[in-house]
Amino acid sequence: MIPKVPLDKQIKKAVNGDEATAYAAKQSLVDVVAAYPITPQTIIVEKFSEFVANGEVYTEFVPVESEHSAMSAVIGAAAAGARAFTATASQGLALMLENLYIASALRLPLVLVVANRALSAPINIHCDHSDAMMMRDAGWVQIFAENTQEAYDTTIQAFKIAEDPEVQLPVAVNLDGFILSHTLEDIYMLPDEEVQKFLGGYRKPVKTYVDYLGKEVEVKLDPSNPISIGPLDLYDYYFEHKVPQAVAMEKVKEVVKRVNEEWFELSGRKYGDGVIDAWGVEDADVVVAVLGSTSGTVRYVAKELRKEGKKVGVLRIRLFRPFPFDEVRDLLKEVKVVGVMDRALSFGSFGPSFLEISTALQGIRNSPLMVNYIYGLGGRDVPPSHVKQVFNELEEIMKSGEVGKRLRFLGVRER
Amino acid sequence: MGDKSSVKEPRGWKSLPLGALPYRLSLDYKTGDWRALKPVIDYGKCVNCMLCWLYCPDSAILWDGKKVFMNYDYCKGCGICSDVCPTKAIKMVPEGE
Incomplete structure (x- = not known):
C-alpha cells in the first residue's frame, strides 16, 4: 500500500527522541506549552522554546518555576479550551503527581511526554520506568514508544487520542531516557499541513449539557457560559464523578487502534495493532x-x-x-x-x-x-x-x- | 436555578455532565450557616468606597446602585470586609446577638 504521503514527500531529518517529540508538538497546533526542564527531557523544552523565540509557532510558552506549576498551568489552559502540552521526567513527574489526578478527573485532553528516568534515591538520571509506573493509577492513557520515529508519530497521535470525543483523557507518551531521548536517529516527519489535517486543526472542546444553563455548552471556562470546573464533591457525588473515568478508559483501546490505522494510511507507519x-x-x-x-x-x-x-x-x-x-x-x-x-x-x-x-x-x-x-x-x-x-x-x-x-x-x- | 426534584433523587453517573462538572449551581448551597461572626454595616459611617464589595471572597456583598449590602445566605463571616473598611463601618457581631 502506498501511503497518502509517500516517503519522498516526507521530511527526513536526523533528530534525537526529545527533538522528535518537540517537532511533533510544533506541528500539532499547540496553543499552550508550560514546562520546566529536567534531564533527560530538557531538550524538548529547549527545542520548543526555540520555536517560540523564532516565531515558528503561535504557542504561548509559560516558563514556570516547577513541574507542579507546569502541570497546573496546562490544566488551566486546557480548561480554557486550549490544546496544551508539557514534558517531564522522574522527580519532575513525581512533583506533578497530585495534578495528574486532577487533569484526568477533569477530562482534560493534555499531552505529556515523559523521558523515562529512574527515581531518587540514589539520584540517577538514566532510564528506567519507575517514573511512568508511579502514575499508572492517575487515570492517564500511557503509551510507550520503542524508537525515535515512534516517539514522533505517537506524540501526534496522542493529541488525536486524547481529544477523541469518546475519550477526553490526558495521554502520556513515554520514551526511554537517553536511550531514545538523546540518541540521534534518522526519522521521517510529515509536512505541517498533513499533521494539522490529521488532527482536524485546532482543538475543539466537546459539548456537555449543563442544567443550570439549560443548554449544551463547550466544556471550557467561558464567561458567556460560566461553569465551575472541579468544585467540592463529598460522599454524595464523588463516586458518580469517578466512574465515568473508568468508562472512558474502556473506549481508549479502540481509538488507539483506529488512530494507528489512520496514521498508517497517511504515513505508511504503524505499530502492531496500536496497543x-x-x-x-x-x-x-x-x-x-x-x-x-x-x-x-x-x-x-x-x-x-x-x-x-x-x-x-x-x-x-x-x-x-x-x-x-x-x-x-x-x-x-x-x-x-x-x-x-x-x-x-x-x-x-x-x-x-x-x-x-x-x-x-x-x-x-x-x-x-x-x-x-x-x-x-x-x-x-x-x-x-x-x-x-x-x-x-x-x-x-x-x-x-x-x-x-x-x-x-x-x-x-x-x- | 437548581433542580429541586433532583435533591430528593440524586442522579447516577450516566446523567452527569462531562468532566466532574456540577449539574447544580453553587448558589444552591447556602453557606451562611457556617458563620460565627456576622458583619453589620453602620451606614452612618459608610462612604460607599466599595472596598468590602471588592474584597469579599464569596461575592456575598452586593451593590444596589446606591449602597452596599450583605447577602447573609452566603457570607461565611470571615471578616475581611470589616478589616478592609477604611471608616470602620463594618462590625463583626457574634451570631445570635
Whole structure:
C-alpha cells in the first residue's frame, strides 16, 4: 500500500527522541506549552522554546518555576479550551503527581511526554520506568514508544487520542531516557499541513449539557457560559464523578487502534495493532513481554534464536494504560512460558507489567508459566547476552515444568 | 436555578455532565450557616468606597446602585470586609446577638 504521503514527500531529518517529540508538538497546533526542564527531557523544552523565540509557532510558552506549576498551568489552559502540552521526567513527574489526578478527573485532553528516568534515591538520571509506573493509577492513557520515529508519530497521535470525543483523557507518551531521548536517529516527519489535517486543526472542546444553563455548552471556562470546573464533591457525588473515568478508559483501546490505522494510511507507519506489537508469538512456546526500547534488543535475540529453530516470540506492550487484557490473553493463551521483563519494581510485589499480564491470563486452563525479570534499573545496560539468558531460562522452565523463583533480577551483581 | 426534584433523587453517573462538572449551581448551597461572626454595616459611617464589595471572597456583598449590602445566605463571616473598611463601618457581631 502506498501511503497518502509517500516517503519522498516526507521530511527526513536526523533528530534525537526529545527533538522528535518537540517537532511533533510544533506541528500539532499547540496553543499552550508550560514546562520546566529536567534531564533527560530538557531538550524538548529547549527545542520548543526555540520555536517560540523564532516565531515558528503561535504557542504561548509559560516558563514556570516547577513541574507542579507546569502541570497546573496546562490544566488551566486546557480548561480554557486550549490544546496544551508539557514534558517531564522522574522527580519532575513525581512533583506533578497530585495534578495528574486532577487533569484526568477533569477530562482534560493534555499531552505529556515523559523521558523515562529512574527515581531518587540514589539520584540517577538514566532510564528506567519507575517514573511512568508511579502514575499508572492517575487515570492517564500511557503509551510507550520503542524508537525515535515512534516517539514522533505517537506524540501526534496522542493529541488525536486524547481529544477523541469518546475519550477526553490526558495521554502520556513515554520514551526511554537517553536511550531514545538523546540518541540521534534518522526519522521521517510529515509536512505541517498533513499533521494539522490529521488532527482536524485546532482543538475543539466537546459539548456537555449543563442544567443550570439549560443548554449544551463547550466544556471550557467561558464567561458567556460560566461553569465551575472541579468544585467540592463529598460522599454524595464523588463516586458518580469517578466512574465515568473508568468508562472512558474502556473506549481508549479502540481509538488507539483506529488512530494507528489512520496514521498508517497517511504515513505508511504503524505499530502492531496500536496497543500491542507482537513478533513471532502465534506459534511460540516461549514469549518475552517487554515495554519500550528494550523491545528492539529482545526482538533481535528472538530472531537469532528462531534461526536455531527455537520457537520464541516477543510481545511488546505499546499501550500500558488502559492495559490491553483481552489482546494479551488471546496472544499468550497457547504459550507455554512467558517471561515478563519490567524496568520498574513495585517493592514488596512484582514488576508492574508482570502483575497486569498475570491478571490477563488468570482463569485460563493450563495458563502459561510465568517469570518476572526486573532489568535495567537506573539505566543498567541490557545487552543481547542478558536477553539470551532470559530465553535460555524460560526454555529450561518449559522443559522442567518448574518455575522456581518468580522474581528475578537481570544483570545485577550478586555477592 | 437548581433542580429541586433532583435533591430528593440524586442522579447516577450516566446523567452527569462531562468532566466532574456540577449539574447544580453553587448558589444552591447556602453557606451562611457556617458563620460565627456576622458583619453589620453602620451606614452612618459608610462612604460607599466599595472596598468590602471588592474584597469579599464569596461575592456575598452586593451593590444596589446606591449602597452596599450583605447577602447573609452566603457570607461565611470571615471578616475581611470589616478589616478592609477604611471608616470602620463594618462590625463583626457574634451570631445570635
